[in-house]
Ligand SMILES: Nc1ncnc2c1ncn2[C@@H]1O[C@H](COP(=O)(O)OP(=O)(O)O)[C@@H](O)[C@H]1O
Ligand SMILES: Cc1ncsc1CCOP(=O)(O)O
């Protein structure tokens with residue numbers, strides 16, 4: 001597949017194939033993530049026990065690892081699940097929530113990258129910078145007010161980490177070492193809903209489950225997600241974050257391939 005207009009068709013493929021997405025995620029966003037995947041047309045499952053994660057990961061179309069509320073037991077399960085997914089050729093998507101905020105998070109994120117072959121790493125600029133040992137302002141799980149060349153950062157990270165890297169924020173960047181894309185959709189209200197980034201990582205998982213070109217899957221997922229947010233904001237944005245969250249779940253269900261082609265703003269860099 002060559003251009004992003006064709007990649008957008010993956011949305012239809014997700015809805016037809018209804019892929020199982022196995023998430024080992026954080027306690028804050030679990031319910032929102034499951035509901036968002038259902039609204040999209042994918043099939044979520046959360047499973048955490050090390051006794052079952054390998055089996056579940058091998059049944060799934062994609063595995064999503066998220067260290068938002070990590071502890072040693074969960075990290076061990078993530079490594080077991082990740083390695084089982086790798087053996088079965090199931091794509092693994094990683095959200096390094098809060099990498100850089102504490103040493104434990106940074107070290108764990110690097111341990112996962114070292115021991116599991118990742119298809120896509122999705123995070124904000126601060127998390128991605130800290131994964132490759134670069135300085136960037138961070139505030140808990142949010143990117144701080146740091147500034148820098150995010151396109152160049154995504155390229156460096158993709159090369160050093162050996163995965164497709166998606167850096168999100170006001171503008172999103174997807175890089176795979178050869179190709180780089182900029183996506184200019186989204187809405188500031190997404191920053192007022194906890195788990196908007198985490199759900200996006202799982203949505204990337206759903207797209208990666210139906211497409212082996214992980215950069216194509218990531219671009220398609222990000223532009224779809226940004227357009228859905230714009231549609232939700234137009235309907236309910238003025239009422240505030242609570243109404244927006246509900247409208248956004250609705251928009252994930254009704255946003256069509258045609259909507260994404262019409263309103264998507266993607267350019268290759
Ligand atoms: N200022 C903004 N304007 C528009 N969209 C945004 C803005 N900030 C974040 N987004 C969107 O919110 C979603 C989550 O991204 P982000 O906030 O970077 O993740 P995280 O919550 O992990 O820090 C992405 O779709 C991104 O494009
Ligand atoms: C608030 C919080 N604290 C630990 S995980 C988490 C959720 C972060 O979700 P997102 O990165 O999608 O905003």
Ligand SMILES: [Mg+2]
Pocket residue numbers: 097098123124141197198
């Ligand atoms: Mg996040």
